[in-house]
Amino acid sequence: MIENPRLHWMKDENIRPYVFVRSENRIQQPGSLHALDWFEGKPPVYINPLEMDQVSFGNQILQIEAQAFGPSNMAMPRWVFFDCAVTPGFVAGFAHRTSAMDPKLRKMLNLSDEHEWTPMSLFIIIPTMSLEGEWVAHNLCSINSLLPKENRYYGLGFLSKAFGLWYANVNICCGFTQWGNAAIKLHSYYGPFQILTAYTPLHSYARTLSYRVKVNPKMWPNFFSKDPLENFEDQFQASGQTIDPGQDSSLIDLQRKLEMAKGPFFLNPQEVLTKDLGEALNLYKPKV
Numbered sequence: 001m002i003e004n005p006r007l008h009w010m011k012d013e014n015i016r017p018y019v020f021v022r023s024e025n026r027i028q029q030p031g032s033l034h035a036l037d038w039f040e041g042k043p044p045v046y047i048n049p050l051e052m053d054q055v056s057f058g059n060q061i062l063q064i065e066a067q068a069f070g071p072s073n074m075a076m077p078r079w080v081f082f083d084c085a086v087t088p089g090f091v092a093g094f095a096h097r098t099s100a101m102d103p104k105l106r107k108m109l110n111l112s113d114e115h116e117w118t119p120m121s122l123f124i125i126i127p128t129m130s131l132e133g134e135w136v137a138h139n140l141c142s143i144n145s146l147l148p149k150e151n152r153y154y155g156l157g158f159l160s161k162a163f164g165l166w167y168a169n170v171n172i173c174c175g176f177t178q179w180g181n182a183a184i185k186l187h188s189y190y191g192p193f194q195i196l197t198a199y200t201p202l203h204s205y206a207r208t209l210s211y212r213v214k215v216n217p218k219m220w221p222n223f224f225s226k227d228p229l230e231n232f233e234d235q236f237q238a239s240g241q242t243i244d245p246g247q248d249s250s251l252i253d254l255q256r257k258l259e260m261a262k263g264p265f266f267l268n269p270q271e272v273l274t275k276d277l278g279e280a281l282n283l284y285k286p287k288v
């Protein structure tokens with residue numbers, strides 16, 4: 001299990017990873033690709049979204065999601081959850097045994113006590129038709145974004161995605177976030193972070209960044225330690241170009257370069273983590 005005093009909640013037996021998955025989509029040999037002991041001793045709770053009696057668990061996932069994404073007007077419609085998330089992919093995260101959860105917390109989050117387990121986070125991941133075995137990280141959300149500081153479970157968002165990637169043996173993962181969203185600090189640590197689109201007018205929000213990572217759990221401890229990544233400078237060199245997330249013109253300029261095959265461009269996770277959101281970031285190219 002991961003050792004870090006700020007992650008003490010991981011030792012709580014009443015908190016377990018969950019996998020909300022229909023039986024046909026169950027991963028055959030979970031956790032067999034990446035060598036990682038962070039989730040040892042924490043067997044997941046399995047819940048089948050196609051069973052009527054499990055609807056209260058699904059309702060609570062949706063409720064957390066709606067509270068977290070409501071302010072940005074991106075709450076997921078129920079049918080999207082069913083058609084585009086649960087049917088082709090699965091949802092993972094951490095859940096608290098309801099009987100052992102502080103009722104004040106449930107009240108703060110407006111969650112019911114109908115189900116044995118209460119979700120605390122959600123990470124939705126969907127396989128793509130790419131021949132390289134690429135998955136899409138469709139949604140990530142943790143109750144930390146809804147709680148006062150003193151009630152948060154440090155690392156819950158990061159570990160929810162880490163668990164899902166490890167559990168499903170994900171080699172390549174793409175995903176999206178909006179420039180300026182704190183989530184970029186987490187997303188950039190799962191593997192070398194390549195920018196796929198810097199400006200995305202087909203999305204509801206053109207200022208969406210889409211990215212691809214080749215999953216590398218060796219980078220994950222550095223998200224918590226904030227130490228520089230050992231091999232980053234061996235693999236990447238500064239391109240001399242930067243991106244300014246606050247300026248549409250900068251995003252469009254980079255997007256044009258990507259379309260003209262002048263990439264690939266990568267971000268330096270440690271720079272993303274330590275700089276303020278919205279500060280200009282250096283663009284890196286792989287060393288030949």
Ligand SMILES: CC(C)(COP(=O)(O)OP(=O)(O)OC[C@H]1O[C@@H](n2cnc3c(N)ncnc32)[C@H](O)[C@@H]1OP(=O)(O)O)[C@@H](O)C(=O)NCCC(=O)NCCS
Binds near residue numbers: 177
């Ligand atoms: C983004 C989100 C998933 C992060 O999960 P989380 O549980 O809050 O974050 P974790 O506890 O795993 O990680 C904490 C670290 O992440 C970074 N971080 C998280 N939120 C941050 C914020 N608002 N501002 C700056 N850094 C932040 C920091 O590095 C922090 O560590 P630190 O306290 O030592 O500085 C969560 O805030 C969330 O659900 N947001 C609303 C929905 C959303 O925008 N999802 C992302 C869609 S792409």
